[in-house]
Amino acid sequence: MSGVILNSVYKNYGDVEVIHGIDLEIKEGEFCVFVGPSGCGKSTLLRMIAGLEETTSGTIHIGQRDVTNVDPADRGIAMVFQTYALYPHMTVEQNLGFGLKMNKVPKSEISEKVRNAADILRLTDYMHRKPKALSGGQRQRVAIGRAIVRGPEVFLFDEPLSNLDAELRVEMRVEIARLHNEMDVTMIYVTHDQVEAMTLADKIVVLRDGIVEQTGAPMELYNNPANKFVAGFIGSPSMNFLDGTIKEGGVQIGPLGDTVYNTSATLPEDGTKVIVGLRPQDLSIEPGESELITELSEKLGGVTYDYLLTPTQEKIVVETKGEGAIAPKTKVKLLFEDQSIYLFDRTTEARIY
Amino acid sequence: MVEQVATLPSSREFNPWPVVVFTCLLVLAGLFLAPTIGVILSSIKTTREIAEGGLWNIPTRLFLGNFVEVLANPAVHRYFLNTLLVTLPATAASIALGVLAGYVFAKLPFWGSNLIFLVLISGMFFPPQVILIPLFQFFNSLGLIDTLWPIIFIHTALGIPICTLLMRNFFATVPNSLREAAILEGANEFQVLTRVALPLSLPALAVLATLQFTWIWNDFLWPLIFTQSDEKRTIMVGIVNLKGQYSVAWGVQGALSLVASLPTLIVFLFFQRYFIKGMTMGAVKG
Numbered sequence: 001m002s003g004v005i006l007n008s009v010y011k012n013y014g015d016v017e018v019i020h021g022i023d024l025e026i027k028e029g030e031f032c033v034f035v036g037p038s039g040c041g042k043s044t045l046l047r048m049i050a051g052l053e054e055t056t057s058g059t060i061h062i063g064q065r066d067v068t069n070v071d072p073a074d075r076g077i078a079m080v081f082q083t084y085a086l087y088p089h090m091t092v093e094q095n096l097g098f099g100l101k102m103n104k105v106p107k108s109e110i111s112e113k114v115r116n117a118a119d120i121l122r123l124t125d126y127m128h129r130k131p132k133a134l135s136g137g138q139r140q141r142v143a144i145g146r147a148i149v150r151g152p153e154v155f156l157f158d159e160p161l162s163n164l165d166a167e168l169r170v171e172m173r174v175e176i177a178r179l180h181n182e183m184d185v186t187m188i189y190v191t192h193d194q195v196e197a198m199t200l201a202d203k204i205v206v207l208r209d210g211i212v213e214q215t216g217a218p219m220e221l222y223n224n225p226a227n228k229f230v231a232g233f234i235g236s237p238s239m240n241f242l243d244g245t246i247k248e249g250g251v252q253i254g255p256l257g258d259t260v261y262n263t264s265a266t267l268p269e270d271g272t273k274v275i276v277g278l279r280p281q282d283l284s285i286e287p288g289e290s291e292l293i294t295e296l297s298e299k300l301g302g303v304t305y306d307y308l309l310t311p312t313q314e315k316i317v318v319e320t321k322g323e324g325a326i327a328p329k330t331k332v333k334l335l336f337e338d339q340s341i342y343l344f345d346r347t348t349e350a351r352i353y
Numbered sequence: 354m355v356e357q358v359a360t361l362p363s364s365r366e367f368n369p370w371p372v373v374v375f376t377c378l379l380v381l382a383g384l385f386l387a388p389t390i391g392v393i394l395s396s397i398k399t400t401r402e403i404a405e406g407g408l409w410n411i412p413t414r415l416f417l418g419n420f421v422e423v424l425a426n427p428a429v430h431r432y433f434l435n436t437l438l439v440t441l442p443a444t445a446a447s448i449a450l451g452v453l454a455g456y457v458f459a460k461l462p463f464w465g466s467n468l469i470f471l472v473l474i475s476g477m478f479f480p481p482q483v484i485l486i487p488l489f490q491f492f493n494s495l496g497l498i499d500t501l502w503p504i505i506f507i508h509t510a511l512g513i514p515i516c517t518l519l520m521r522n523f524f525a526t527v528p529n530s531l532r533e534a535a536i537l538e539g540a541n542e543f544q545v546l547t548r549v550a551l552p553l554s555l556p557a558l559a560v561l562a563t564l565q566f567t568w569i570w571n572d573f574l575w576p577l578i579f580t581q582s583d584e585k586r587t588i589m590v591g592i593v594n595l596k597g598q599y600s601v602a603w604g605v606q607g608a609l610s611l612v613a614s615l616p617t618l619i620v621f622l623f624f625q626r627y628f629i630k631g632m633t634m635g636a637v638k639g
Contacts, residue, residue: 052533073539085530089552098548099538150538
């Protein structure tokens with residue numbers, strides 16, 4: 001069991017730089033999730049740790065060893081692929097034992113380890129089936145089992161749940177969390193789904209365009225996003241962003257009229273334009289004279305998302321508990337506490353407050 | 354009780370197309386089968402019967418003397434052995450080389466590999482007549498005329514383009530993640546090929562084995578050019594040799610032709626299941 005340390009890691013494809021110098025420390029036993037929109041470089045980074053992509057410059061350490069130029073098989077890692085990558089012509093048992101066989105492990109030891117992994121993942125009844133005869137969830141479990149059997153120092157998961165249907169995805173998510181608790185081993189997990197990131201991670205690494213935007217525990221990122229991108233990416237539904245202006249030590253939010261919302265922070269000088277962030281969970285609405293109109297509401301059972309339209313055609317999402325009783329096309333007042341406001345710089349998008 | 358509803362529409366227009374298509378297919382099948390039927394008919398008749406009634410005459414009795422004569426002839430045994438000695442190694446070698454080259458082109462491309470691939474494939478379009486004389490001179494200078502070696506080498510070389518093309522295309526359908534998974538698990542490139550890629554490519558191998566075996570077994574040109582003595586002839590040249598000095602032994606030749614086509618038939622039947630899978634691969638989702 002070991003941690004992983006990336007030291008100013010770069011990746012170029014020809015002249016194009018896709019990973020722009022990433023420094024990262026993943027502690028022993030930590031569940032670290034790389035999250036970001038598609039094309040942000042999260043999978044590339046994972047594949048660099050795996051050794052499937054060459055590292056252009058910088059170093060990668062697993063435990064005490066510098067593995068930057070070490071063969072994938074000798075890095076002490078095991079990887080679960082998005083497509084499972086099970087060998088179609090082998091049975092579940094052969095799939096699980098393939099890696100050990102390649103490493104010339106004695107047969108008796110292979111069958112013992114395979115049996116153990118199968119027990120952990122409840123695959124014992126399917127040992128003689130081929131992948132074709134398994135369901136999506138079972139295939140995914142075989143793929144995870146194949147990683148377990150090798151007893152790696154670090155587990156790598158490349159969007160492992162994205163091929164599963166919604167119900168199975170939740171089930172497997174719980175399974176992976178359970179596995180991490182039981183095995184207490186370092187795991188690095190790539191996903192574009194921020195719900196997976198929030199629920200699984202000890203540490204989330206938010207990536208955009210080959211740069212780490214922010215690193216931290218899930219709730220830390222949720223409560224203290226470093227910039228507008230992280231604030232918008234973490235949390236579901238996404239944070240609402242509105243234009244605002246600094247005024248008399250507070251902020252006036254454009255579409256919400258003349259009210260000045262006071263914050264306890266030190267703010268830039270009056271007249272500075274800023275971006276105001278409001279989490280849907282911090283908002284509530286009530287019918288009343290205002291410029292805001294409810295456009296539609298999505299009832300999810302426990303919660304309701306109300307979509308409001310400002311006079312400038314901006315959308316605001318409000319999350320309320322229970323069934324929202326406000327009909328569409330109603331004028332509503334938006335209510336929130338001054339403390340729930342986030343402020344971002346207009347140009348750098350860095351967080352001000 | 355629910356009333357049965359008539360399933361046939363009351364007025365149905367006559368569609369002539371199926372009939373036309375069926376007739377065409379029937380005629381074509383007849384045309385294709387005719388030579389085989391002719392050979393079978395002549396093989397079960399005596400030379401005298403053939404001389405009297407012609408090739409297409411239906412014999413009144415089954416005469417197996419031609420087959421007995423052919424199978425008892427030591428020269429025929431020699432032809433068979435020679436053909437096997439050419440066909441088996443050349444088929445194996447061309448497929449093996451095609452597998453290796455195809456794997457590299459599909460899974461380990463390098464700068465310029467596509468161009469090399471195209472050059473290699475263009476080898477398929479050379480008519481053999483163009484390279485016949487240079488090759489004869491070449492093998493002559495090596496002192497290999499009237500041995501089986503030139504035929505083995507030439508068939509191996511001529512088979513490489515088609516083998517490489519087919520294997521490359523088949524390997525390209527094997528997902529990259531399988532290779533990566535195997536490499537992560539400690540397999541080297543050769544093990545990825547033999548343990549993962551090849552077992553998944555059995556249909557392609559079956560197609561190639563059938564095609565190459567049939568093609569090399571049935572070849573007439575190269576053995577005719579490179580062998581001279583009767584001890585080195587292969588079966589197709591041997592059929593011609595059996596024709597007799599003054600008269601044409603139709604019956605014996607027909608019998609040998611049938612016997613000579615058996616191995617290709619056996620190979621086809623053996624690989625048939627995979628062969629059809631291979632021919633339709635990509636057509637339907639596996």
